[in-house]
Amino acid sequence: MAEGWKQIWEDILSALRGGETNRPTEAAPEDVITPDSALQADSAAEQTPDGDVVEDIDEDIDLSPTLDEPALIQTTGQTWLRRLRMGALYLLMGIILMCGLWFAGGYRWAPDVYFWWLRLTSPKPPASDVIATFEGGQITISDVETHMQLLVPDEYLAALSSPETLVAVIEDMVSDEMVRRWAAARQPDQDETFSHTMQHINESLNLESLDLQLHEGEIQVTESEIQTYYEANKAQLGDQTLDQAREQIRQTLVAESEQGYLKDYIQRLKDNASISRNFELLNVPAPSEDDLRRYYDANLENFKLPRQVVIDELQFPIGGDEAATRQDADDALLKIRSGATIEEVAQIIPSASIQSGTLVSEGMRDPAWDTSVFALTEGELSDVFRVGDTFYIVRLNQLQPAHTQSMDDVRQEVLDAVQQQKTDEWFETNASKTLVSLKGKQYTLGEFYQEYQELPISTQSQYAGTEGMKQLAESLIERLLLVEDTYDQLLDVENKPLADESRLQVLKQMMHQEEVDDKIQATDEEMQEYYDENIGLMSLPPKARIRYIRIGMGQTEDEQKAAGIRADEAYKKLVPGLFQQGAVFAEVAQEYSEDPDTAAQGGESPDWIGESDDILAEVELHSFHEVALSLPVNEISQPFQFGDSLYIVEVIERTGPEQLPFEQAKPYIEEILTQQKHDEQLVQLQEKLLKDANFVIYPTVLEAYFQQLPTPAPFNPIP
Secondary structure, three states: OHHHHHHHHHHHHHHHOOOOOOOOOOOOOOOOOOHHHHHHHHOOEEEOOOOOEEEOOOOOOOOOOOOOHHHHHHHHHHHHHHHHHHHHHHHHHHHHHHHHHHHOOHHHHHHHHHHHHHHHHOOOOOOOOEEEEEOOEEEEHHHHHHHHHHHOOOOHHHHOOOHHHHHHHHHHHHHHHHHHHHHHHHOHHHOHHHHHHHHHHHHHHHHHHHHHHHHHHHOOOOHHHHHHHHHHOHHHHOOOOHHHHHHHHHHHHHHHHHHHHHHHHHHHHHHOOOEEEOHHHHOOOOOOHHHHHHHHHHOHHHHEEOOEEEEEEEEEEOOOOHHHHHHHHHHHHHHHHOOOOHHHHHHHOOOOEEEEEEEEEOOOOOHHHHHHHOOOOOOOEOOOEEEOOEEEEEEEEEEEOOEEOOOOOOHHHHHHHHHHHHHHHHHHHOOOOEEEEEOOEEEEHHHHHHHHHOOOHHHHHHOOHHHHHHHHHHHHHHHHHHHHHHHHOOHHHHOHHHHHHHHHHHHHHHHHHHHOHHHOOOOHHHHHHHHHHOHHHOEEOOEEEEEEEEEEOOOOHHHHHHHHHHHHHHHHHHOOOOOOOOOOHHHHHHHHOOOHHHHOOOOEOOOOEEOOOOHHHHHHHHHHHHHHHOOOOOOEOOOEEEOOEEEEEEEEEEEOOEEOOHHHHHHHHHHHHHHHHHHHHHHHHHHHHHHHOOOEEOHHHHHHHHHHOOOOOOOOOOO
C-alpha cells in the first residue's frame, strides 16, 4: 500500500514537471526537439540597446523548410498547454493543502493569511499609526481605541474578535463622519422633532447618572446594619463568612433603601422649588348623548355586519397523497351521515382537524368556501368540498343575516371614539395655556399632551381620564426637578461624550429616513405576490367569548386551601355528574365569582379573548388563553390557577382561524416588504458612503494593531 501511494505521488510530481508518469520508456532520438530545446529556441532572439532585433543563428543550420518543422510548432504549443496544466495543478494542490491544514487547526492562523492577502493588494500608509484614510480625514489607532471604549468600556476587546470585525468598526467610523458632514449641511437642530428627541436623550443620560450617584454615594450603609443582616440571614447566605458576604449585603441594603431615599430626595426638591399647578386644564368635558348619537349616525357603515354562520368544521389538509386525503374525507362524511358526531370522527381519522362552534363572517374565508357554506340551511351537512390545499366538511348550526348593530350594541366603542375626539379638540384649543410653572419656567398644556401621546399605548391607558392625567403631570414635575438638579451638578458636562454618540445615532436615523425610507415603496403588485406566496400565514388567530368565575387564592396556605374548596363547590354545581342537570353558569358566577364587574353580568367577559400580537401581553396571558381556546362551545373547564386566582371558564362562542382578505392583510405585508427593502438599501447606502469618501484601509497598520491585542481571537471554524 505504501508503495502504491509513493507511485501516485511520483506520478503527480512527474506530471507537474511536464512528463508522463514514472514508467520505463524508450530513449528519445537525439535529433527530436524537446520542450526544453523549444524554449531555448524561443528565447534565442535578443534586443539590442538600440532596439534592433539581432538573431543569433548558427550558420550550419539549414533554414529551408523540412518535414520536422511542424513538429517544432506542435511541441511549442504543447509546452504552453503543459504550463497551464502545471499552474492549475499547483493551484489545486494548494487548495487541497489549505483545506487539510484548516481542518487540522489551521483556522488559528487564518488572520495571518487574511493580512498577508491584504498586504499584497493595498497601498502604504501615510504614517505608522494611520489605520485608514478618507476624503479630508484619517483614522488612527488611538481613534479606534477611543471609539470602542466609549461604546463598550469593559467588553470592547471582545468586539475585536477578528480582523474583519475591526474593519467593520473602522468602516462605521468613516460612515459616522460622513453622517456628520451630511448633518452640517442639513442643520437638523432646526428640526423640532430632532431637538425634542435629543432633549429627552440628554435628560435620560443625566437621570441615569444621578441614579448611579445616589445609589453609590448618597445611600450609606453602616457596618452594624451589615452585621445585623448577616446574623438574620445566615441560612440564605450559606457557608459565606461576613467578609465574603459583606459587599453582597451592602448592595441588598442599598437597594432596599433606594426607593424611600429617592422619594425623600424628590420631596426635598419640591419643597425648595417654586411650583404652580393649573390642573383644572386637564378636566376634559365628557361627551353628551347627542355627541354619541351624531357619531353613530355618521359612522353607520362601520357598524354593519355581514352574514355570519356558526359552524362545526372538519379540515383535511392535502399532503403528498391527495387521493388518500380525499378518501379520508369521504370516509368521514359517510360516518357522520351514519350517525357519528363530528367530534367522534375527528378522533378516529388522524388527518382530520376539527373547529367546533366557530363564528365566521362572510368575506373572511376564501370566496369558494363562502359559496359552499353560505348555501347551506341551518342543521345541514355539506358534501366534501375543496378550497386551496384542504378538503372540508361543514355543518351549519346557525345562520345570522346581515344587519346593522344597534347603538346599545356598540355604545362602548362609540363612547371611546367620541371621548378621544373630545380630548384631542380640548388639548388643541388650550395648547398655549400654562399647565405648570416651575422655577420661573412655564410648561404648556400642549407640551404636556405631546409627552402623553409619545407614551406607549399601554402606558397611555394607565393615565387615561382626568385623574390619570393629573398623576402623569405630577410625575413630569418630578422628572423636571430631577433634570434641573442634574444641570446644577454639571452632569450634562460629564455625559457629553455619550450625548454626542447618541446625537450621532439620531442623525443616522434621520439620514436613513431621508435617503432610504422616504424612497422605499412596496407596490400593490409586490404585496399581492407576497400574499399569494404566503397565503397560509395570512390568517387571524381563533378567538372566543367566555364566561368565567374568579376566586382569589389569598396569601396564606389556609386561604389557598379555602379557595380550592370554594372553587370545587362551584364546579360541582355546574357539572354535578352523570344524568344530573348542572346549575346555570350565570347564577353560580354571581354567587362565587370575586370579579365584581363580570359577576354582575353572570360572569360574561365583555371582550373576545385570543392570542395577541402584543408579545408582552401574550406572555402574560398565554396560559389562560391556552385553556379557554381549547374548550368546545358550552363546555366548562375544571378549576385552574392563573396568577393569584382560580378560574372556571365556559366558552359561549368562538371563531376559528380567519383568512385575512388581501385588503386587510396589506398593511402587514407592506410593513414586512418595507423592512426588507430598508435593510437592502442600508447596505447600499453604507457602500456608497465609503466609495464617495475614497475610503482606504492600511492592512500593515491593522495587522500590527490586531496582533498586539492581549489575546487576538482566531477565526471560529465551522463546527
